[in-house]
Amino acid sequence: MTRAPLSLKIAALGGLAFLHVPLLFILLYCFTTEEKSYAFPPPGFTLKWFGVVWERADIWAAVGLSLKVAVIATALALVLGTLAAGALARAKFFGREPISLLFVLPIALPGIVTGIALRQAFGLMEIPFSFWTIVLGHATFCIVVVYNNAVARLRRLSPSLIEASMDLGADAFQTFRLVILPNIGTALLAGGMLAFALSFDEVIVTTFTAGQQSTLPIWMLSELIRPRQRPVTNVVAVLVILVTFLPILAAYYLTREGEAVAGSGK
Amino acid sequence: MHAPAPPPVTPAVRFEGVMRHFGAVRAVDGVDLSIVPGEFFAMLGPSGSGKTTCLRLIAGFEQPDAGHIEIFGEKVEGLPPYRRAVNTVFQDYALFPHLSVGENVAYGLRVRGVGRVEREKLAREALAMVKLAGMETRRPAQLSGGQRQRVALARALVVRPKVLLLDEPLGALDLKLREEMQSELKGLQRALGLSFVFVTHDQGEALSMADRVAVFNEGRIVQVGPPEEVYERPATRFVAGFVGSANVLEPAEAAALGGAARPSSLRPEKIVLLAADAPEPTGAAVVEAGVVEMSYQGAVRRVTARAASGLHLTAAVPASASAVAAGDTIRLAVPKGAVQPMEGEG
Numbered sequence: 216m217t218r219a220p221l222s223l224k225i226a227a228l229g230g231l232a233f234l235h236v237p238l239l240f241i242l243l244y245c246f247t248t249e250e251k252s253y254a255f256p257p258p259g260f261t262l263k264w265f266g267v268v269w270e271r272a273d274i275w276a277a278v279g280l281s282l283k284v285a286v287i288a289t290a291l292a293l294v295l296g297t298l299a300a301g302a303l304a305r306a307k308f309f310g311r312e313p314i315s316l317l318f319v320l321p322i323a324l325p326g327i328v329t330g331i332a333l334r335q336a337f338g339l340m341e342i343p344f345s346f347w348t349i350v351l352g353h354a355t356f357c358i359v360v361v362y363n364n365a366v367a368r369l370r371r372l373s374p375s376l377i378e379a380s381m382d383l384g385a386d387a388f389q390t391f392r393l394v395i396l397p398n399i400g401t402a403l404l405a406g407g408m409l410a411f412a413l414s415f416d417e418v419i420v421t422t423f424t425a426g427q428q429s430t431l432p433i434w435m436l437s438e439l440i441r442p443r444q445r446p447v448t449n450v451v452a453v454l455v456i457l458v459t460f461l462p463i464l465a466a467y468y469l470t471r472e473g474e475a476v477a478g479s480g481k
Numbered sequence: 482m483h484a485p486a487p488p489p490v491t492p493a494v495r496f497e498g499v500m501r502h503f504g505a506v507r508a509v510d511g512v513d514l515s516i517v518p519g520e521f522f523a524m525l526g527p528s529g530s531g532k533t534t535c536l537r538l539i540a541g542f543e544q545p546d547a548g549h550i551e552i553f554g555e556k557v558e559g560l561p562p563y564r565r566a567v568n569t570v571f572q573d574y575a576l577f578p579h580l581s582v583g584e585n586v587a588y589g590l591r592v593r594g595v596g597r598v599e600r601e602k603l604a605r606e607a608l609a610m611v612k613l614a615g616m617e618t619r620r621p622a623q624l625s626g627g628q629r630q631r632v633a634l635a636r637a638l639v640v641r642p643k644v645l646l647l648d649e650p651l652g653a654l655d656l657k658l659r660e661e662m663q664s665e666l667k668g669l670q671r672a673l674g675l676s677f678v679f680v681t682h683d684q685g686e687a688l689s690m691a692d693r694v695a696v697f698n699e700g701r702i703v704q705v706g707p708p709e710e711v712y713e714r715p716a717t718r719f720v721a722g723f724v725g726s727a728n729v730l731e732p733a734e735a736a737a738l739g740g741a742a743r744p745s746s747l748r749p750e751k752i753v754l755l756a757a758d759a760p761e762p763t764g765a766a767v768v769e770a771g772v773v774e775m776s777y778q779g780a781v782r783r784v785t786a787r788a789a790s791g792l793h794l795t796a797a798v799p800a801s802a803s804a805v806a807a808g809d810t811i812r813l814a815v816p817k818g819a820v821q822p823m824e825g826e827g
Contacts, residue, residue: 378542379575381562383589383640397579
């Protein structure tokens with residue numbers, strides 16, 4: 216291993232600072248006493264915004280809605296993404312490549328396109344906007360991350376493991392439970408957590424599919440426009456960082472461990 | 482071409498006109514075979530000859546496009562692998578990486594609903610049988626190739642199959658281990674009295690281990706019989722060339738060397754190199770030829786010589802025989818019966 220030159224280290228640190236220092240400002244202004252603008256340095260510090268957040272029902276309604284949407288969209292993605300991965304990981308059939316491209320497309324497509332497309336489709340089918348239209352919108356990209364994780368792990372799994380299981384007397388269901396699931400479990404967990412995090416802070420697709428309801432990110436957007444009690448959004452933002460950062464961190468460690476295990480057999 | 486008359490018992494495995502095509506590729510193209518209970522049966526052939534597909538047809542990983550397959554008299558077409566009383570030792574062993582060695586061996590019992598205590602006991606016994614007692618808690622990744630092979634063997638045998646299938650079982654092992662496993666497999670098979678069907682591309686392995694060998698080429702069985710028969714009397718040019726090496730003779734050449742006027746084979750080690758002053762042996766055809774090439778191979782020397790008639794012969798002579806060099810004129814004796822007519826084409 217060679218050591219990086221000092222200039223490269225500084226550049227790397229600079230890059231990291233650029234990415235993460237703004238997060239510190241969010242944290243800082245949770246505690247400011249000034250409620251209409253973000254003056255630097257803050258004129259004083261207070262904890263009162265945490266109390267305000269605690270008491271506002273609209274925030275908790277938004278948090279609840281976001282959590283519910285994320286949980287259901289992730290669950291849907293886990294089931295459908297795993298099934299799709301199972302079908303596409305190894306079997307060869309006509310149209311396999313286009314289908315796998317179509318599966319991955321929603322995450323490459325700009326959210327605004329997905330949003331408009333869904334909105335128009337719902338309109339044409341006369342489906343009223345509801346909790347479920349938000350879930351469907353989120354599921355389009357949640358499926359992709361679960362699918363991608365599962366398909367990568369399935370391709371690394373030796374096909375003879377599945378044959379060996381069947382050979383030893385296990386039917387398809389037993390083989391899935393006892394051989395496939397334990398081997399792709401961490402990949403599914405990682406994919407699921409990533410899906411959860413993506414859904415939890417999604418704005419664009421949600422704006423097009425939500426109707427009157429506000430998920431947390433939508434609530435924040437509307438709150439920023441009003442110059443009242445600004446630090447409240449900061450407190451909520453910190454909550455969002457916690458809720459999304461922890462699963463992503465966990466997913467990172469879980470997939471890393473999975474790779475180490477797969478490599479150690481070589 | 483013809484197997485000895487099948488014994489009047491129900492064959493362990495019987496194929497009747499079995500076909501398996503992959504697109505335009507005829508992987509298995511009309512195979513008939515009958516494996517006797519308790520025999521060590523080798524399916525020998527180059528890659529792509531259909532031998533592995535035949536094994537997978539027995540296991541149930543493939544289904545025939547035409548023909549019938551029976552296992553101990555029971556028609557198994559359409560039966561999935563988990564409903565067949567056969568088990569497979571996979572080429573890459575296919576041990577479950579997330580389970581311990583003991584859990585791997587107990588897997589087949591677990592899916593059959595055998596209780597924990599019972600299946601752990603049976604798994605221990607199976608591991609002891611393959612000389613891996615005490616390895617239950619290891620992970621497959623911690624084992625050597627030879628040990629993994631034994632675990633795969635124990636895992637397949639613990640569920641008491643009626644036929645054990647082995648796919649290139651020794652392919653991934655180094656030479657020393659391979660010889661060790663050969664005799665061990667043979668011993669296990671004899672002790673258990675089970676039919677072992679094994680696939681190999683290694684003719685030495687097939688000849689030394691099997692009771693009967695089926696030679697595959699291009700999706701068909703070209704010859705089946707005991708190793709001695711397949712080696713001594715290859716039925717076709719393909720067998721003569723694939724199982725060991727052989728001089729392939731045209732009808733006229735065969736007749737000149739004391740055989741029938743038919744396409745024939747002549748094994749190099751049957752040919753005797755006559756010393757300069759030796760008298761001509763009776764009953765043997767003697768050919769005078771010029772040495773084209775000589776290669777020393779340890780136990781034998783391989784001498785390729787060309788006779789005045791244009792006939793090329795390769796002889797394997799004991800390395801202790803008098804040394805010859807390219808350009809020498811030698812006399813080669815072909816004993817009576819050494820030239821074997823070949824019946825079939827291909």
